[in-house]
Amino acid sequence: MPETVSRDLRLGLIGCGVISAYYVRAIEKRTDVRITAVSDLDPARVPPSLVHDVPVMTNYADLMASGLVDAVIVNVPNDAHVEVCSAALNHDLHVCCEKPLALSEADAAHLTHQARTRGLVLFTAFHRRYNQHYIDFLDAGFDTASVSHVSLYYCEKIEDHCGRDRWYLNPDRCGGGCLADNGPNALDALMALLGPLTVDGVDLEVDDRGLDIRARVRLTAGAVSAEALLDWGYPDGELKGFVVRDKAGATTSIDYLRGYTGFKESLEHEYEGVLADFVARVTGAPRGAVSHCAPRGVGPEGDTVARLVADAYRQARPVPRIAVTGGLA
Known part of the structure; x- marks a missing residue:
């Protein structure tokens, strides 16, 4: 079972679609987390700020097996969420997944069970x-x-x-x-x-x-x-x-x-909140300003x-x- 991460959190970015830029900018504002590997089927989609600084892979399985990351951000098309999230959990990696977690309640329940069984964070980015x-x-x-x-x-x-x-x-x-x-x-x-x-x-x-x-x-x-x-x-x-x-x-x-x-300007601070909450759950750090983002006891697991x-x-x-x-x- 993975231990709580105590060093700077090493993140892998899987999928460089339209939302990935908000994660990248949120990460760049922090000193306790960094992107250490990126995967996309089309390397031309990788954000320019990352191209020369981190390994870029076209196969997400290579990223997961690289030993370069503690956790992944899953930003692939909705129909691929289950496949990619399940593979990451099998590699003992914490997961932050864009919503929806899965396209069926059975798949979402399976992923949630998989994460809990392995003692991993499975976090759905409900940014609002x-x-x-x-x-x-x-x-x-x-x-x-x-x-x-x-x-x-x-x-x-x-x-x-x-x-x-x-x-x-x-x-x-x-x-x-x-x-x-x-x-x-x-x-x-x-x-x-x-x-x-x-x-x-x-x-x-x-x-x-x-x-x-x-x-x-x-x-x-x-x-x-x-x-x-x-x-x-x-x-x-x-x-x-x-x-x-x-x-x-x-x-x-x-x-x-x-x-x-x-256009989409509010997403900048919302994804800073997503990242802060995810990092706190993985590292065990105090959640601070995001501590009441689930005020009715509802967690961001997605199932x-x-x-x-x-x-x-x-x-x-x-x-x-x-x-x-x-x-x-």
Whole structure:
């Protein structure tokens, strides 16, 4: 069983897709962690700052067997998460995996069991729980006892966000569409806010590519009702955040993107939070500013969210069109 890492944490980056740059910049800001090896099928995708400093491999198995890393960041297409994560765990490497952990609840449960059996950290990067506006909301004294309903919005135009990673547009590779890919972040955010969730019903709009382009997921957490509105065809930029309605009817809006004017700018500090939490869990260091990012006892292992997503797909009712109404104003 691996011991707690006491030296600077050596990280392997597996997959250099659009999100990898946020990890790289977060790592470059720290002195206790460094990238010591990189793997991508296309070496031309490796971030320029790493090309001359670390070994670059086209086969992730070579990276895992190299002895150069203590842990890996898995940033490959969704349909490859299980294969790569399982291989890393078999090499006694801690794992930080982009969401979703897996495309089925059985695979997610298997990975979680594998990690626990081997005494390893298996961490899913639900980056929205590290958003500063969300953390400020919790710090202000959020209490579920006063809440009646929460609406969470996760809306974007996927073609604008996926960059070179066109696999997002293939339902077999991404897992189905917005429910499979953005659903985990949305459901994790609601679960971390409200506690255990039950899926009560889902409306699902599928486009001519077979991609679920919009979804409305209705949920309950005890006496609180909630809904997640997901949109991959949103025409007006981005809408990401949630609205909390209390039992007296008053509402409070939390806009994840407020003050972040650049494209995907909020991801910079959110992935700094992801990295800080992962490193703390691997090294045993104090979690500090990220200590309350799972305030309702929900951990970032990913299997609980995978079960919710699977249940949402089981309950999905196809509809011709979902209108995203309301907002964060």
